[in-house]
Amino acid sequence: MNQLPMLLKREYWEHRTTFLYLPAIMSMLFIGILLFGSFAIQSGVVNVSIDSERHQDGNHQTEEFKAEGASLLEIFGQRINRFADQSFSEREQVLNQVYYSTSVIMFVVLWFVIVFYFINCLYDDRKDRSILFWKSLPVSDTMTVVSKLIVGLIVVPTIFLAFTMINNVALLLVSSIAALGNDIDIFSTLWAPANIIGRWVTFVGYILFAGIWCLPFFGWLLLISSWAKSAPLAWVVGIPLLITIVERIFTGSGVVRAFFMDHVALRQPVVWLQDGYGSELSVVSMQTFASLILGVVLVGLAIWRRGYADEL
Amino acid sequence: MNESGNVVTARGLSKHFGDFSALDGVNFDIRPGSIVGLIGPNGAGKTTTLKSLLGLTGFDGDLDVLGVDPRKDRKSLMQRVCFISDVGVLPRWLRAREAVAYIDAIHPRFNREKAMALLEKTNIPMNNRVKQLSKGMVTQLHLALVMAIEVDLLVLDEPTLGLDILYRKEFYDRLLNDYFDHQTSIIISTHQVEEIESILTHLLFINKGKIVLDAAMDDLSEQYVEVLVKPEHVEQALALGPIYTRDMLGKKNMIFERGDRTQLEGFGEINVPSVADLFVAKMQRS
Structure with a gap:
């Protein structure tokens, strides 16, 4: 009998607020703001005075923009026409910034949701004694921990990704509608350079890569969650902090610290995400492989501790 | 049953926490079809004994439950052993219907129709979460779930603690009339001796980690x-x-x-x- 689907469902039942409602509300807010913005543009009721100056250091371009008592529709029209005149790669660059910055908020929230899920998933049931119920059923400790790992690394990111995709499509549609009435080719101006399909492929790759890259961190969270008798968050932060300080005092180096920065703060995966799928970062590297091994060891230890876990 | 024809065989079962011995060389057998009362004051080692049987804690000595060492294979043991501890262990966020669906998918010996029939006799709203149910209802829910699982050994650890007398009586009446079929063995720990005296076939008194009486009621x-x-x-x-x-x-x-x-x-x-x-x-x- 395959227990995995029900074990995943169980996690969803317990955490549907953060797994589903949270990204859904974020997505609704985003779309609401978009619609409000485009309504404000189209209605032409808002008159503004803008006196903007933009300096781009990269290619020494200076843009000056002045508008006195113009409607947003006029300003948007000027903007979109100017945008349409730019080269394809320039448009690609601008849209990359727009789509990246509107998507990244989802990934930041996702990161916090996963981290706190892992910290508590093997701790909360010991604290509220419901472990005595879960352990009275024929589910192995390995299945229990692995199901939680799959939830955190695949199920929850997939849900957040789905809402990110909805946001991307909404942005694409709303910006296209807003641009109607201007003499521009919407597909080549707004759709093609946005490359949202390619972007989604990148997101999927990013989620898979970050899952392996950060496996030591996630495995560490599971181990503490399975082991700690109190305050798992304090142990999660405290032990690495202590190691870092000891390393600094006695060896003066920061190898461990650099490792934490890389694999916890997602420095490398973020760079990879920002630069897109054409990034030069080698995904298949010794460090990725080492992360996988270390992560599997830590998850294995978490499973072993779960075998001895009791109510607190 | 294990090799000696017992449901449980414990020999030299011990558990130490530093200098304190929660269990100190405990020996006992549980025969098929018996209802054993494990009786002792608080801190005598009742819960430790039961947790050892269920593979929920480590121990020293030999323990054979249905031919399985509980330390090694809790998963296969739990297909044949069921366990109710006092009322507080059902997760508070779980809905009644989710509990049924979960066990139905997880447990090969769960009879969904039987569970639903038992639950229909109660007033439990199936969409309610455990935290919305009264203590008595939570116990009814847990008992209905467990009674729908066909097992060889049922372990009850102070199952009626904190319940009022009506629910306590109903719990044991149900257990005996609707569940006990002389094939399943039951082990009940309690310190309220009077309530279960009439249903027991065997007595195990435990004090300070030692068995002080082991006898058939007859x-x-x-x-x-x-x-x-x-x-x-x-x-x-x-x-x-x-x-x-x-x-x-x-x-x-x-x-x-x-x-x-x-x-x-x-x-x-x-x-x-x-x-x-x-x-x-x-x-x-x-």
């Missing part, structure tokens, strides 16, 4: 005699070394272990001691 009357000793025979009776003495309306109530029945009959009225009195007697002496 053998109690042969092993223990309660005598309401008339005042004029008190001296003689005391000389025979009763294990328990209590003043009762001018007479002395004494319990003797393996006493000479005809001799004791001469001292006064003879009875089978109640489990509660026997419990007090055994606890005082250990």
Whole structure:
């Protein structure tokens, strides 16, 4: 009998607020703001005075923009026409910034949701004694921990990704509608350079890569969650902090610290995400492989501790 | 059953926390189809014994539950053993219908129709979460779930703790009438002896980590005699070394272990001691 689907469902039942409602509300807010913005543009009721100056250091371009008592529709029209005149790669660059910055908020929230899920998933049931119920059923400790790992690394990111995709499509549609009435080719101006399909492929790759890259961190969270008798968050932060300080005092180096920065703060995966799928970062590297091994060891230890876990 | 034909065989079962011995060389057997009362004061080692049986804690010594070492294979053990601890262990966020769906998918011996039929007899709203149910309802829910699982051993750890008398009575009535079929064995730990006395087939008294009495209910009357000793025979009776003495309306109530029945009959009225009195007697002496 395959227990995995029900074990995943169980996690969803317990955490549907953060797994589903949270990204859904974020997505609704985003779309609401978009619609409000485009309504404000189209209605032409808002008159503004803008006196903007933009300096781009990269290619020494200076843009000056002045508008006195113009409607947003006029300003948007000027903007979109100017945008349409730019080269394809320039448009690609601008849209990359727009789509990246509107998507990244989802990934930041996702990161916090996963981290706190892992910290508590093997701790909360010991604290509220419901472990005595879960352990009275024929589910192995390995299945229990692995199901939680799959939830955190695949199920929850997939849900957040789905809402990110909805946001991307909404942005694409709303910006296209807003641009109607201007003499521009919407597909080549707004759709093609946005490359949202390619972007989604990148997101999927990013989620898979970050899952392996950060496996030591996630495995560490599971181990503490399975082991700690109190305050798992304090142990999660405290032990690495202590190691870092000891390393600094006695060896003066920061190898461990650099490792934490890389694999916890997602420095490398973020760079990879920002630069897109054409990034030069080698995904298949010794460090990725080492992360996988270390992560599997830590998850294995978490499973072993779960075998001895009791109510607190 | 294991090789010796028992549901449970425990030999030299021990558990130490530093200098403290929660269990100190405990031996006992549980035969198929028996209802065993594991009775002792708080901190005697009841819960530790049951947790050892269920593979929820480590221990020293030999323990065989249905041919399985609980330390090694909890998963396969739990297909044949069910467990209710006191009322607080169902997760508070779980809905009643989710609990049924979960066990249905997880447990190969769960009978969904039976569980639903049992739940229909209660007032439990299936969409409610455990935290929205009263204590009594949570117990009804847990009992209905467990009663729909066909197992060889049912372990109950203070199952009615914190419940009022109506629910306590209903719990044991249901257990005995709807569930117990003389094939399943049940082990119940409690310190409320009177309530379960009538349903037990075997008694295990435990105190300070040691078994102080291990007897079948049917053998109690042969092993223990309660005598309401008339005042004029008190001296003689005391000389025979009763294990328990209590003043009762001018007479002395004494319990003797393996006493000479005809001799004791001469001292006064003879009875089978109640489990509660026997419990007090055994606890005082250990």
